[in-house]
Amino acid sequence: MHCECGAHGSLVVSSLTARSAPDCHISTEEPTLKADPIAQRKLLDLAELDARIGQVRHQLKSLPEHQQLSDLQNRRAELDAKRRDARIVVDDLTREQKKSDQDVEQVKARRTRDQGKIDQGLVTNPKDLERLTHELESLERRINTLEDIELEIMEKVEEATASLTEYEEALATTDDEIALVVKARDEKSQVAQSELDTVTEQRGVEVFSIPGDLLALYDKIREKQGVGAAMLRARRCEGCQLTLNPSDLARITKTPADEVVRCEECSRILVRTDESGL
Structure with missing residues (x-):
């Protein structure tokens, strides 16, 4: 008691x-x-081993690389989301640019056709010739408008592509940083785990004498x-x-x-x- x-x-x-x-x-x-007092004193050796085991286990759990990896992975997730959004914008603008190009080409083709009729003398009626001339003028204005739109879209595509490239480069840099941190973590973990295994084995031997x-x-x-x-x-x-x-x-x-x-x-x-x- x-x-x-x-x-x-x-x-x-x-x-x-x-x-x-x-x-x-x-x-x-x-x-x-x-x-026996000698057996009791052996507890001190065992306690020292257990203290070291606790320290190494804590070290394994609290490696600074764990937090670094978490931060980097969070950053990567944000960059990846921005990259996906940028890719969507680029794809949408690229389709819009393609359609704009097609619109310009269609109007230019019509202008070429009408101009060809005039050049070949296929239109002899003065009224038809006047109407066709007015149409060519209208087509020319339409082409100018469409080309301006096409230029604006091209500029947007260029900006969006630059943003996409920026996010892709940032992702590549982040992946390199993650690889370095993982390597450092694994190296430290390997050293600590080796020590933990050694101390644990020593403990296993020590307990037989108690x-x-x-x-x-x-x-x-x-x-x-x-x-x-x-x-x-x-x-x-x-x-x-x-x-x-x-x-x-x-x-x-x-x-x-x-x-x-x-x-x-x-x-x-x-x-x-x-x-x-x-």
């Missing part, structure tokens, strides 16, 4: 007996756990805290960085070396060494 209401930074001592106090209550949550019940407690704490054990160094828990008060230190000092003690604040297993200051 252990006391649940110690002061901030006090220790939970796994023990079947505990002295009652007016300001605390007795808990029977966990029975006494005993382990008693099952002690390891089970450690892993239970690790699931909540990330690391399940911390050194008691200079009267301070290295897990939560809180200094123990004198009464807790006195109680820990009297606790047998093979009895597992835990930090009241962070619940980690406290491993006593020559540096504990007891």
